[in-house]
Amino acid sequence: MEKQVIITGGAGFIGSHLVDRLLDEGKRHVTVLDNFHANYPKAVKENNLARHVGNPLFSIVEGDILDEEVLDRIFSGSEGKAVTVVHLAALVGVRPSLDNPTDYHRVNVTGTLKLLEKARMARISHFILASSSSVYGDLKEVPWKESATDLKPISPYAASKIAAEEFTRVYARLHGLNATVLRFFTVYGPRQRPDLAIHSFFRKIDQGLPIQQFGDGGTQRDYTHVDDIVTGMRGAMDRHLQGPDEQGAFDIFNLGNSRTVALRDLIGSIERQLGRKALLEVLPEQAGDVRETHADVEKARAGFGYSPVTELADGLADFQRWLTASDLERSAD
Ligand code: NAD
Numbered sequence: 001m002e003k004q005v006i007i008t009g010g011a012g013f014i015g016s017h018l019v020d021r022l023l024d025e026g027k028r029h030v031t032v033l034d035n036f037h038a039n040y041p042k043a044v045k046e047n048n049l050a051r052h053v054g055n056p057l058f059s060i061v062e063g064d065i066l067d068e069e070v071l072d073r074i075f076s077g078s079e080g081k082a083v084t085v086v087h088l089a090a091l092v093g094v095r096p097s098l099d100n101p102t103d104y105h106r107v108n109v110t111g112t113l114k115l116l117e118k119a120r121m122a123r124i125s126h127f128i129l130a131s132s133s134s135v136y137g138d139l140k141e142v143p144w145k146e147s148a149t150d151l152k153p154i155s156p157y158a159a160s161k162i163a164a165e166e167f168t169r170v171y172a173r174l175h176g177l178n179a180t181v182l183r184f185f186t187v188y189g190p191r192q193r194p195d196l197a198i199h200s201f202f203r204k205i206d207q208g209l210p211i212q213q214f215g216d217g218g219t220q221r222d223y224t225h226v227d228d229i230v231t232g233m234r235g236a237m238d239r240h241l242q243g244p245d246e247q248g249a250f251d252i253f254n255l256g257n258s259r260t261v262a263l264r265d266l267i268g269s270i271e272r273q274l275g276r277k278a279l280l281e282v283l284p285e286q287a288g289d290v291r292e293t294h295a296d297v298e299k300a301r302a303g304f305g306y307s308p309v310t311e312l313a314d315g316l317a318d319f320q321r322w323l324t325a326s327d328l329e330r331s332a333d
Helices: 013-025 042-052 068-076 095-099 101-121 156-175 197-206 226-237 263-274 298-304 312-332
Strands: 003-008 029-034 058-062 082-087 126-132 179-184 210-214 250-255 279-283
Touching: 003 013, 013 029, 013 042, 013 226, 029 042, 029 068, 042 058, 058 068, 068 101, 082 101, 082 226, 095 101, 095 156, 101 126, 101 156, 126 156, 126 226, 156 179, 156 250, 179 226, 197 210, 197 263, 197 312, 210 263, 226 250, 226 298, 250 298, 263 312
Parallel strands: 003 029, 003 082, 029 058, 082 126, 126 179, 179 250, 210 279
Antiparallel strands: none
């Protein structure tokens, strides 16, 4: 049977890397649905997908996951095909969610629910939801395991991801939809969103501008290279799907690197990479930020052989190569 993958948010940072991987494999038709949200410039997102324009296995629909007519259009071409939906479209970022909780709810919860409803009516084969380490919130016992039942979210973004996870679970139980939830841990690499720490630190340190360090530099993050995340998503797409009678398969997996790095050490690594000292502006810790994120990835390892391989130093060098090349490209335009 012909295979199709529908990737919502596929023009963004993580989604465009998945598009690259799937089209390089050349075995499936890939449809991207993205509204080019203004969280960063449309031109950057278009550029993320530029090399695939004209590929007969690729199509892009500019539209909103909240628009049911757009969703009908996306699914209308999928009759008779084995369709996987990888749902990455979302309002992203923890801190802005404190100012816009209702927008986060509308896109991340209602948007996911509309997509689930259309997906189950179209009888798709597999629904994969991009969730986040932020669902664990303030949970003290690290490394975090998917079996944790006392999630302690501390931002509207995190709450919206938990709600999206739970609606996905309900669709598996109620409608027999096969579904997988993937909780990503601080993803970095080429095309990283400009609002995220590694991207913004590289640019500012390089330009001799001060960087903002929130807190004492001791907050820890489990930085995960986007290539490892994409390998994890590919593994999850191929995982064995078997739900209980009449129900769909449903499972949740962490995709992290399973090694934590303190903020001050991250800054030190970027300084070494750039050969330049950072000008530090130390500010109080921010509401919504957790002290530490740390993934236990044993379940993904056992489930589909997930095994992250990228060391932070190599990943930062890779990021710098991309940043330099993309700046050169832009200045040549
Ligand atoms: P991104 O902003 O680069 O990509 C998200 C894409 O979704 C964008 O291209 C945007 O235009 C699109 N989008 C937003 N609202 C939409 C809507 N209503 N309809 C259609 N498209 C819409 O962000 P990213 O970092 O690639 O994140 C992808 C997913 O991974 C998100 O669900 C995010 O919550 C999740 N995630 C990311 C990280 C990370 O570290 N980057 C960590 C945990 C989870």
